[in-house]
Amino acid sequence: MRIPANTYRLQLQKDFTFDDAAKVLPYLKRLGVDWIYLSPILKAEPGSNHGYDVVDHTQVDDERGGREAFARLAERAHEMGFGVLVDIVPNHVGVATPHINGWWWDVLTHGPSSQYASFFDVDWAAGGGKLVIPVLGDESAEGLEVVGDQLHYYENRYPIAPGSTEGLDAQASDYALSVHERQNYRLVHWKLADTDLNYRRFFAVNTLAAIRVEDTTVFNASHVEIESWFQEGLADGLRIDHPDGLYDPSGYLEGLSALTGDAYLLVEKITEPGEQLPTEWRTAGTTGYDMLATIDRLFVDPAGESALDALDADLRAHSDMGEAPTWADLIHDTKRGIATGILGSETLRLARELGQANDDNTIDALSEILASFPVYRSYLPEGSSAPLMVAAGDAAARRPELEPTISALVKRLADPSEPAARRLQQTSGMVMAKGVEDTAFYRYTRLTSLTEVGADPSIFATDTAEFHRVQAERVGRWERAMTTLSTHDTKRGEDVRARISTIAEIPGEWAETLRGIRATPHGSTGDGPFDNLLWQAIVGAWPLSRERAHAYVEKASREAGNSTTWTAPDEAFEERMHAAVDAAFDDETVNGLVTSFVSRVADAGRSNALAAKLVQITSVGVPDVYQGTELWEDSLVDPDNRRLIDYDAHISTLDRLDALESGTVPAVDDDGLAKLLVTQRALTLTRDRAELFAGYAPVTVAGPAAAHLIAFDRGGALTLATRLPLGLAARGGWEGTTVALPEGRWRDALSGRPIGSGEVTAAEILTALPVALLVRDDSDADADASAGNASAAASEPAASEHGADGSVEAEVEHAPDHTPTDTFAQPDAEGTS
Structure with a gap:
């Protein structure tokens, strides 16, 4: 089994296809990426920007480029030394457009006698032998008409069962209703989904019908294309979406492991605090929401x-x-x-x-x-x-x-x-x-940075001792599970959360700012807790476009369901809400309060963001970088976090980073070079020096500001990251605080600066950046890692005598596929692998 050193998630869609992804591979190689991680690629609903609404498990999606383009991407990726991880959707299929889903169309046509009836989780008896489809705008069925051999309801199309129109008068005014009565489905008012629906869905999405993948026939039919990826060497691992929805997750993973030849498998699974995945599950672990929650809280006061x-x-x-x-x-x-x-x-x-x-x-x-x-x-x-x-x-x-x-x-x-x-x-x-x-x-x-997917917001903060405990527990147990900071599902991007978390350091100033905004004519919606969410989002993502801000608050308020809802929007409340958003841009007082608070916390937010990024990439597990988050990341909830990435701009920024003189550290400002530096150096080190990340031990920090530094040794790579930067500045900085470095000569892989050993002052290490990544100065390739030459010649496959980036200086001593000695990072009875 190949195990990734790190991954980079790419969101494929019609405007970013397999061929577009192939074009950014040289950039990703220069960035230090080991595996590319693809969003779902099977045939989905037309225009889907996420791919989770699969309509045909037997085909690669044409809008994303089709099977041949996927093969080209995979082959090029493998030539360049990448692994390929693909997101798959076993729980459900998209049925919003019935005629493009062959299984669903056949069930609508033939009902319980359909050869695919057993594919879906339907309670036929509850529907009187019919499939209940909640789609009508009211109970009148006005708009229903027969068109050829189909029944249409506005833009919705459904099949007419063979022979079901016989004996009916096609000229009768109730002809369409009469035809409808004879079908194997019953179209009902959409509100009846709450009570009358008789097929299982994905959550409450009526257009995503669950399939019974626990049935061997269904499993085989829905995995024939996936199996071919492993038979042909196109994919190296899978991310399994929503295993909680499956009848038998353990059995499913067993079958998938056999089908893929024991490939690297991850589950998109949220665990609550203290909860562990069953050790019987054939998986390397989760996709990292648990670590996201732990890391976020490390930077909350x-x-x-x-x-x-x-x-x-x-x-x-x-x-x-x-x-x-x-x-x-x-x-x-x-x-x-x-x-x-x-x-x-x-x-x-x-x-x-x-x-x-x-x-x-x-x-x-x-x-x-x-x-x-x-x-x-x-x-x-x-x-x-x-x-x-x-x-x-x-x-x-x-x-x-x-x-x-x-x-x-x-x-x-x-x-x-x-x-x-x-x-x-x-x-x-x-x-x-x-x-x-x-x-x-x-x-x-x-504090809305705490209300993130996979997190329990009643847990306010994590101290360094608890962080070390969590990391030690992951070693040997889940060290091949993923870690992440941003995904296509996060409510707020990683850097938005990093800035919002600074509010915990100066809650009085935030309260004064919020009260000042709410006291203006249009600064409040009348819902105080929602105002807190609204203004934290605007401050966290500022500057953002007016359009994005309006879209976010509409979704957030309707999801909250306190003052307005999706099904019954409160027009008066939403008018006040949108006026508040406009005030952020148009009202001089509100805009001044917003920009003043942003100025107060912007530097601290960037410090938190760099620290979180370095901790995530270098902590125990396989770090994933979500597309675009190597630069500052200001996204809010989906679909905002699935926006297209301007890779030309990213490549240009990396070019500027590489053009810096050796030892020059970019300023931590709006430009984003500093975050790119941290991301590239850390990813490159995890990819090319895997032996430096084989364990975990806390590094001792002592002195009056010790609580402001998290430090750990992964087995030769030492991470140091600043915590609670506003409090650190208020107390006068690092004076008197030291770090106990192991014996040897050290160099910061971020700045290139040599560092001594023994008791070294934190101020000496953290001179230009709030973070440091130390490697032994006498180890192979560290000079290359610190100087940033890891991006050279990345557009060509790595020669066997070269490093993974193609440069002679960056020789690597481990197997290029990071092959482990065992199969899964699962504990035995004593909790060790």
């Missing part, structure tokens, strides 16, 4: 928590919203709303599988259990039923009158042979995702 809590309470009081709920109470209520609302049809299906379809107590109890689930899913039959027991206990404590019903349900839901037990595990993750990520995260606004 715990001293700011009480003041930000007080500000939140004040904002709620002045908005007549009552006391702030605890995080546990908030997510219970949001999850409960999801379980009985947009995912109510899933809760009702659970009740049907338990034979309690019309029992209100059972439905109520199931909703409470789902609302109380502490993790995304439990792992029966392999794992423990503990999460279920925790959920049942919490549910009974909240609703004592339901305790007998809950107890009776748990006996069945804890039995792996009970079909409802498996369905509960599939459903709990949906409820968690929609209730927490897509609702509560937009309501819990005291």
Whole structure:
């Protein structure tokens, strides 16, 4: 198995195809990238900018360039020494355009007798033998018409079953309705998805229908193209989207491992604090949301928590919203709303599988259990039923009158042979995702850098001791799992969060700024907690375009669902909200307050961003750099974070970096050269000197500012990164703070400066940058890494006697494919690999 030293995620779409990706490979080689990491590439809905709405698992997407272009990209990547990791979507298919999904079209045509009926997770009995499609704008079905052998509802097209029009009068006014009544599907008002839907979806997306990949026939049919990538040597690893939605994740991963020849497999899986993946899962680990949360909190000042809590309470009081709920109470209520609302049809299906379809107590109890689930899913039959027991206990404590019903349900839901037990595990993750990520995260606004995918915002900060503990735990257990800071799913880009986190260092100044903005005629929406979110986003991403700001607040407010919603927008509130955004640009007072606060925290935000980037790349695991984040990253929630990257500009910036005189360090300013320097040097070192990243040990820091420095040794590469920079400046800097460096001669791979050993002052090491990456001065290739020659001749494949970048100076001593001695980074009984 090939294991990547690092990866670089590319978002493919019709405007950035396989051939476009191939053109940036030389740039990525110069950047220090080891593997390219591709977003989903199978045939998707037309115009999809993400690819998760796959309509045909047997074809590579033509809009992204097609199969031949993918093969060209893979072959060129391999020639240049890259590995290829591909994102795949096993849980569902896109059905927004039925006629382009052959499986779905056949099921609509033939109903339960379709050869593909078993491919989908449909409760035919609940629909009266029909597939319920929630698409009508109202209950009248006005707009329904027969066109040839299809039934049209405005732009939606559906098949007409053979022979189903016989005996009907085509001239009759109700002809289309009569034809509709004879089909194997029933078009209903879109609001009935909450109660009447009888097919499982991806979360609450009606146009993403789940497939039963646990069925061998379905697995084989949906993986024939994927299997060919490994037979032909096009792909080296896979990222598995949303395994929580699968009936049997462990079994699926076993099958996938066999199909790929034990390739490198990662799961896109959120684990709650303290939760571990089952050791039975055939995976190298998760895609890194857990590390994202840990790293973010390393740069949050715990001293700011009480003041930000007080500000939140004040904002709620002045908005007549009552006391702030605890995080546990908030997510219970949001999850409960999801379980009985947009995912109510899933809760009702659970009740049907338990034979309690019309029992209100059972439905109520199931909703409470789902609302109380502490993790995304439990792992029966392999794992423990503990999460279920925790959920049942919490549910009974909240609703004592339901305790007998809950107890009776748990006996069945804890039995792996009970079909409802498996369905509960599939459903709990949906409820968690929609209730927490897509609702509560937009309501819990005291410090919005903490409300990120994979994070628990009730955990305010992480100190260096806790960070070291987490890293030590990953060694040997999950050292081949991914780490990340930004993805196509993050709510805010990494550098936006880095700037927002500075608010915890100066909460009083933030409170004064926010109150000043809200006191202006258009600075407030009337929803105090949402105002906090809105202005943190604008400050965090400033300067941003007016269009992007408007798009963000519309999505954020409707996801929060407090003052407006997607299904019933509050026009008055949204008018105030958009006026507030405009005030940031047009109102002299508001603009002055925004720009003044940004000026106050911009340097500290950049320090946090550089520190987070270096820590992420050099900590335990396989670091991923999301497209474009090698420069400053100001994105907000999707689709903003999937914007096209101007790689010509990035190449030009790298050219300027390489043109700097040896030892010259770029300024940490808006230009982005400093972040590119940190990213390139760190990636190159992880790729070309893998032996320097084979362990983990804290490096001792002593002195009055010791809490402001995180330092660790990965086995020859030493990372030092500044924490809480505003507090550091306020106390007068590093004076009297030292770092205990191991014996030997050291050099900073970022600045090229030689560093001594023993007790060295932090000020001596961190002279030009808030971070340092030290390697032994007497080790091979360190001079090359520090001087930045790693980008030379990158457009050509590396010769065997050259480094991976093609330069003679950067010779590497490890196998170019980073082949490990074992297969998976999984623990044995003692927790070691």
